[in-house]
Amino acid sequence: MIEGTDLYEYFSCPYKVYNRHNRDKSLMLPPSDFSRKLMDAGREHEKEVISKIEHERPKYARFDFKEGFNETVKLMKKGVPNIYQGVLMDKNYMGIPDLLVKQEGKSKFGNYIYIAADIKSSLRSKESQIMQIIFYDMLLSKIQGKSTGKGIVYLKEEVEAVDLTKYKDKFEQALVKIDLITDGLEYGLHIDTVCRDCPWKNVCIPSAIETHDVSLIYGLSRPNHYKLLELGIKTFEDLEGADVEKLAEIEGIGVESVKKWKEQAKVLITGKENITKIKLPEVEKHICLDIESKEDGTVYLIGLWDGKFKYFHSDDDEEKIVKSFVDYLLSLGSYNLYHYGSIERTIFKKLFDKYKIPADVSKSILSKMMDLLVLVRKNAILPISFYNLKDVAKYFGYKWRASDASGSNSMVWYQEWIDKQDKEMLKKIIDYNEDDVKATALVLKRLSNE
Secondary structure, eight states, X not given: OEEHHHHHHHTTOHHHHHHHHHSOGGGSOOXXXXXXXXXXXXXXXXXXXXXXXXXXXXXXXXXXHHHHHHHHHHHHXXXXXXXXXXXXXXXXXXXXXXXXXXXXXXXXXXXXXXXXEEEOOSSSOOHHHHHHHHHHHHHHHHHHSOXXXXXXXXXXXXXXXXXXXXXXXXXXXXXXXXXXXXXXOOOOOOOOGGGGGOTTHHHHHXXXXXXXXXXXXXXXXXXXXXXXXXXXXXXXXXXXXXXXXHHHTSTTOOHHHHHHHHHHHHHHHHOOOEEOOBOOOOOSEEEEEEEEEOTTSOEEEEEEESSSEEXXXXXXXXXXXXXXXXXXXXXXXXXXXXXXXXXXXXXXXXXXXXXXXXXXXXXXXXXXXXXXXXXXXXXXXXXXSOOSHHHHHHHTTOOOSSTTOOHHHHHHHHXXXXXXXXXXXXXXXXXXXHHHHXXXXXXXXXXXXX
């Protein structure tokens, strides 16, 4: 049975659809703490939205979806204004939209028609969400004899009306592919950072490593991966032996990208890194920096490492820690600040504006910030598939104290600290921040001549 979830999953990873329909579910991992937190937040948002809408819900025995379908049709014939969790079915397709909303129009039921709506906790609608609604609309058209070509997404802060006709061709192509995948076509394996929190990762990643799957090449996007597959390039070895000029003729792929991919393929095959050492500026202190923030973006912890760990923490006074951080930097002689990824610079620029840090001070601090990820990408080719801090530092030998260390999990830990005031949880967060800045320092050391 193909369900609305399959459309949603297809547009994030087609291989999840393959796994769902063709593999033993016991191979799936349980959701991570962060995934559970997101699911809980989604359910709470749905409860809040639905509590404000007068509705009826079809009554049926659990998992008896045929009965659920019949009860839903009865409610539609009755002309119920809003049907919550109605069951839609046609042949091998089934969907359970969050809402069926009655509107003016004509259908086989009378002078009204239903459109499908889903409730999502995101700020903006996503293509995958819209495709799911188109699937529901397709089923609705079979039941009520007509499609409106419209859908609704209840987002975190607004209600969005969607013109489904804009996506019709793409939807129809996807549905054909999904039909084939559910019948056993193995399609769509691509390894990237989203795999880290996927319940199927222990199936896909080992398989890709064993076969030298070309998607393990760092920087190779899913669309470009599929273009390579069309040319028969499936493995590291295929890519290393490919002609640069021929691949560069593919739309959207340039010579420099191909050269970089081929170099990465060679390093993955040999296991030997290729690092061009960089010369660091001559300053008194090389300081590595990392921040921790709440889900709403509020910064509650700034950690520094220059051979020893220093941090600024406050649960409820962001301004205090920002100004303490600035005062500390002003007390120093010459220094450089190293962070891993662009987010720190972006956040500090906003914080300096928000708390009216003098322009000359703000400009001076920002000018001393260097994104280590940019330097890694430019100067290092490593025998790993991901270049985020955890992977690069672990490759160089760093070990985080927490086995479940991650930015997303740190948000879960922080919420536990706030809810329970468990000092061990706060210590875990601070230790995690210290590990991040020490790991950044190790990468800096391995990349430079220091």
